[in-house]
Amino acid sequence: MSSVETLATHRVHGGTLRYCKHDSASTGTPMKFTVWTPDGQGPFPYLVWLSGLTCTEDNFTVKSGVYQHAAQHGVAIVAPDTSPRGEGVADDPAYDLGQGAGFYVDATQAPWAPHFKMYSYVTKDLLAAVDGAFPLDAGRRGIFGHSMGGHGALTLALRNPELFKSVSAFAPIVSPLNCPWGDKAMSAYLGPDRAAWRAHDACALIEDGQGTAFDDILIDQGLADSFLENQLKPELIEAAAAKAGRKVTVRRQEGYDHSYFFMTTFIGDHVAWHAGKGLKA
Helix, strand or coil: CCCCEEEEEEEECCEEEEEEEEEECCCCEEEEEEEEEECCCCCEEEEEEECCCCCCHHHHHHHCCHHHHHHHHCCEEEEECCCCCCCCCCCCCCCCCECCECCCCECCCCCCCCCCEHHHHHHHHHHHHHHHHCCEEEEEEEEEEECHHHHHHHHHHHHCCCCCCEEEEECCCCCHHHCHHHHHHHHHHHCCCHHHHHHHCHHHHHHCCCCCCCCCEEEEEECCCCCHHHHHCHHHHHHHHHHHCCCEEEEEECCCCCCHHHHHHHHHHHHHHHHHHHHCC
């Protein structure tokens, strides 16, 4: 377990928010995250939030309004960065590849393979770091995310139900096998063999019988989202769940777009939903 360095501390909604940094064995780089904990000794149940394209650990922390709701339910919140960064880390001029666009996979292709190991980072390094440094209950842990991070939350949970009690998402990329964002990122990180992509496609994982421990998955999707038809396609995960006899609840929200205005409106619902799935203190 790497030691955690606290870079800044803030008091917010009756708890403590910390900006932190630690060294990741998976990415071979320093990685940043934020953690908010309620007052008290704990150990606290907690939610891991995975952010979307172009985001850092700061976007959700500043914009989501999550901590008021977390305080009400006694739930801690952890929010990591979306990719490795720094000198010697590969990048791309496009917003949807490279730094800020790790897609929560372990890259196998050059030039990404040396550092872009976000699947292993979140499921191993991040969890080990926060569980060791803060009063968190590893047995009461959930995961949620937005867009690329929604894809990450779904796939990490479905593949690792022993790590997470619950999973939800806002406007997730439900099937990288069937959208331009997925084609670009998976081709770059994992290569042309689309069979290798299935492990990172929520619809395919449900079809393949992964994550049956989850009795429901909550998804919120704005109907004014400009990426809805071309990139997100929530109907695909509904169809996969129906075929597999699984429950996925997709709430379509009229007038809401892809922004944090959408997420801050419904983030309280998600925290409460997770608390009801076994995270409540």
